[in-house]
Amino acid sequence: MRSIPFFLFFFLSVSLNTFSQSQANNWYFGNGAGLNFSSATPTVLTDGQLNTLEGCATISDDDGNLLFYTDGITVYAADHSIMQNGTNLFGNPSSTQSAIIIPQPNTPGIYYIFTVDTRTQPNEVSEGLNYSIVDFNSNPDGVVTTKNNKLLNFSSEKLSAVIKSCVTNSVWMVTFSSASGNENLLNTIYAYELSNTGLNTTPVKSQITVAVQDPRGNLKFSPDGSKLAIANAADGLFLADFDPNTGIVSSASRLAINGTNYASYGVEFSPNNRYLYVSSSNNEDSRLPPGNHFSTLLQYDTEATDISTSQVVLDEQSYYRGSLQLGPNGKIYRALSTAYQVGSNYLGVIENPNSAGLAANYNDKAINLGSGISYQGLPPFNQSLFNELDIIQNDLDSKKLDLCDGNNYTLGYEPVTGASYSWYKDDVLIAGETGYEIDITQPTGVTLPYTETYEFRLDPNDGSCEKVGVAQVTYYAYPPKNPTILTQCEDAATADGFSIFNLTEAEEQLTGNDPDFTITYHETLNEAQLNLNILDPIGYKNTAPTQTLYARIENPAGCAVSVDVTLVVSSTVANSALLEDCDLDDTGFGEFDLSEANTQVLGGISGSYTVNYYPSEEAALLEDANLKLPTIYTNQTPYKETVYARVENNNACFAISPVALVLIPRPDFSLEEEAIYCAVNFPELETYYPDYSNLDTSRTYIYKWLPEGQTTPYLETNLATTHTLRITDVVSGCFREESITILEKGLAVIENIEVTDATENNTATFTISGNGEYELAIDNELGPYQDDTTFYNLAPGFHRVYVRSKENCGFIEQEFSIIGFSKYFTPNGDGYHDYWQIQGISDLIQPNTVIRIFDRYGKLLKELNPLSEGWDGTYIGENLPSDDYWFRVLLEDGREFKSHFTLKR
Known part of the structure; x- marks a missing residue:
């Protein structure tokens, strides 16, 4: 094995870890949306605190652990709390790329946050381009130690970063200014170098000769740092060359966008640096609702002679503008929204961005964000994190390679003059492998499937970065x-x-339902071997009672075998069955335990069988929509429905038979909720009748009343309580119970009569008690009756009140009087008004009342007996003349009143 000097090994480790792809493992964006890329398939995060329409940025450590994230204004720590001093940064959530986070090279614990707002013109109030610093060395949870240091007074809504040197690990942070204050430099690229010594605030400037005013849209480097894409919404899409050694941008040119969706917004490069992807829109007024916006996803081949004409449309539909961002798994993600403030719970994904044209395989709404909402923005990163070489080079996948048992394969990359190469397997250097290709084969004795990871490192030896x-x-x-x-x-x-x-249904026998295998079915062996004329496996109709088909079974590496599948038809018949139940809730729908039909279905059949139930005969044949015993099944057709039992022996269909589900209606009748029994009728029996208008009289019923135990269709009782009638269908046993509450109602009791008399408006108010509802009438048993217990304008004299039960349980009566007197009398012997007397007094009512009559001079003329006919208008036997006379009355109850009356001759 070739030995590596310790200092070189340490340098390589630092270099690779400084720009570890794991720094991009966590994304937070939109409203509570997030993704984690720790595994090949990202998992959804819903714990984020952001609510941003566009700008956002996230950073993780080299192991993929979240460090912090921001919308360009507020910085959130790993626990999603606001970081110390982490507020009021000068970004803007409506800025396309409001912020980007870059670790300071070779300086553990120090991170720079660059921010831009949405103001770009000299006559606007603008915060421009600023940087802040997060320090984890002084506080393990992070603290913003430097905040809002100004770099540019004005900047477009664009930030991107790429590595400058693998020797120093320094990074270029780049923005595009469409106006630059007093310098009056339009359309200038500013590149700021961040190194282990800090940020060089003097930028490298590259002026491009294109007219741009619209600040919106992404700015992105290709992962290798050689190209720069600039989306400027309505002002167009530009592609330029970038020199990482110097920070100079050159050869900027406009790319044509065909069609009406001309306004570029999201841009991103494929991992192999060749293809540029653009999300453009029709640039309609942002205030318009969904349905007015339309978006196109495009691919350009940057190696084409004419890049603009290489344009391929991958997707077109009613979306608003949205960002694109390359992920650690080599796929490109697309932010989806339908209007300016109308988001989506999904992200789109370009599955194979290293492939040309439609082979890039755009998958719309591929990621369900759960409760999170995507708007227009996705977090940008140092694009060098995604700079990986494609060493598979099969135009299928740049990261994953599937091989069959015993296959050989050659991994590699094109040779680079002056470069040196090294290979690693599962993080262990492979001794002697120093070429740009390596032949691999399956290790012996391993259990399949078996996975191993190869890593290829290319050092150009020209001062540029090592490529992996x-x-x-x-x-x-x-x-x-x-x-x-x-x-x-x-x-x-x-x-x-x-x-x-x-x-x-053959798959369990064919593969044991192993998900690693895919199966297609064919009518001939040749079609199976060539994978032609694939049959629809659901609902296939055999062409002979016994027929052989061919299953093509393929593993993920594309290796396949062809296997016979023999179709056999069984003509065995099973028993039909009937399950009946009462319609307990009167809807025609009920719950059936289908397993209770098993005995009927299998009656007389010997052997070991399983029974499953399906909603139709076809579903039973296809084993589709299994009703899943022992789940209780609710019929879908009112009152009567047929399901089908599929009887199987060793997973082979033995027989299919119908099972009738019948809900029997209960006897239909009703009772009044309440009825009355009059106490005055006790002990006589009252008869109460149910409403039988809906009862099916063709059936036979049993009647039973409780608590009496009567068995008649009607109730005879004098018992005031709740009575329940159960009517049972003799044949089905289905019954219904209804109840009636009988209330006893009695006569009223007059508790008190309050009279206001000897006035111009005499009244009487009656206080009534009793357990019924009552109405009253005065002086006439026939009424009229009223609910009001007060009567007005009563004439003096004697009256009779009648209090009647509204429930027709009888009435009571009582006499009362109104005290009063006549205003005149005419003692002429004609029988009318011959006497003057106080009215409403009797031997029972105020009999000891004292009445005195005076002339106008106060002379006492008569002390009148209140029970007599009255005064006849004489004094000592002589008729007194017509005149007004005065009286004074002292009632027995102590009341006293005075007034006068007229004697007319």
């Missing part, structure tokens, strides 16, 4: 060859030896 290629190689066993018999039950509709088959 990784291949994960997996060896797979050849598929087994197990000829299989698939037995299916006969289609009852034809009964001719033909049926329909679910060919996938």
Whole structure:
């Protein structure tokens, strides 16, 4: 084995770790969205605190552990709390690339955050380009020690980074300024060098000769740092050369975007640096709702003679603009949204970005973000993290290689003049392998599938960075060859030896359902060997009672065998079955335990069988939509439905039979919730009748009332309580119970009569008690009746009140009086108004009342007996003249009142 000096080994380790791809293992973006790339398939993160439409940045350590993330304003620590002093950075969540995070080279624990806002013109208030520093050395949780140090007064919404030198590990951080204050330098690329000594705030400037005003859109380096793509929304897409040694940008040229979706926004390079991907839009007003926006995903070949004409459309649909970002797994991710503030729970993925044209395989809505929402932005990184060589070179995958048992393969890269090469297997240097290719073969004695990882390191020996290629190689066993018999039950509709088959049911016998194998079915051996005329495995109709098909079984490496699959039709018949139940909730739907039909289905059949149930005969034949016993099944058709039992013997169809599910309606009747029994009728019996208008009179029923135990269709009782009627169908046993509550209602009781009399408006108010509802009338048993217990404008004298039960349980009556007097009298002997007297007094009501009558001069003329006819208008036997006379009344209850009346002759 070739030995490596310790200092060189240490240098290589530092170099590789400084730009470890694991720094990009965690992404946070959008509203609560995130991904973790620790495994080949990213896992969704929903613990992030960001809510940003565009700008965001994330950084992890060399082991892939999250360190911190930001929207360009607030810095969040690994525990998702706000980092100490981590607020009010000068980025903007509406800036395309609001922030980028770069570790200071060869300086553990120090990280630079570069930020840009959304203002780009000299006449606008702008924070421009700034940098802040996060220090983990003084605080293990991180602290922002330097904040918002100004680099440029104005900058577009673009930031990208790439390694400058693998000797010093220094990095270029680059932005594009569409206006630069008093310098008046338009369209200038600014490259700032970050090294182990810190940031050189004097940039390398490259002015490009194109007119650009729109600041929106991504800026991205190719992973090898040789190219720079600049998206400027409505102002176009540009591709330029970049010299990592000097930081100079040159040869900037516009790339044409065909069609109406001309406004470039997201850009990204393939891992092999060859293909440029662009997400462009129709640039409609951001205030418009979804449906007004349209987006196109494009691929350009940067090695084509005319790059613009190499344009290939990978996707077109109603999306808003969105960023693109290369991931650690070599795939490119696309932010999806449908309008400016209308996001999506998905990301799109370019699965094979190293492949030309449609072979790049764009997969829309490939990543479900759970509760997270994608808007327009994805986190940018130092693009050198993704600079890997393709050492597989099979135009299928640049990282994973699948081989068959015993296969050989040559890994390698094209030779580079003056370069030196080294190879590692599972992180161990392979001695003697110093060429640009290596032949690999499966180790002996290993259990398949078996995986090993090869790493290729190319040192150009010209001062530029070492390049690395990784291949994960997996060896797979050849598929087994197990000829299989698939037995299916006969289609009852034809009964001719033909049926329909679910060919996938053979897979357990063919491969044991091993997910590493894919299976297709063919009618001839030649078609199976050539993988032609693939049959639809679901619903295949056999062409002979016994027929042989051919299964092509292929492992992930593409190695295949062809195996016989014999189709056999069984004409055995099983028993039909019936499951009945009562419709307990009157909907026509109920729950059935289908396993209770097993005994009927298997009745008289000997042997060991399994029974499964399906919603249709075809589903039973195809074993599709198994109703999964012992799950309780709810019928899908009201009252009556047929499902099908599939009887199997050793996974072969033995018979299929119908199972009728019947829900029997319960007797349909109703009772009033409440009824009345009048207490005055006790002990007489009252009869109560249910409503039988919906009862099926063609059936026979049993009636039973509780608590009496009566067995008649009606109830006779004098018992005030709740009574329940159960009606049972004699044949089915289904029954229904309904209840009626009988309330006893009695006569009213007049507790008190409150009278206001001897007034212009005499009133009487009655206080009523009792367990019923009552209404009242005055002086007439027939009414009118009223609910109000007060009567107004009552004439003086005697009255009778009637209190009637609203439940027709009778009435009571009581006399009362209203005290009053006449305003005049005419004692002329005609029988009308011949006497004057206080009204409403009797021998029972105020009999000891004192009444005195006076003339206008106060002379007492008469002390009147309240029970007599009254005063006749005489004094000592002589008629007094017509005049007004005065009276004074002292009622027995102590009340006293005075007034006057007129005597008319």
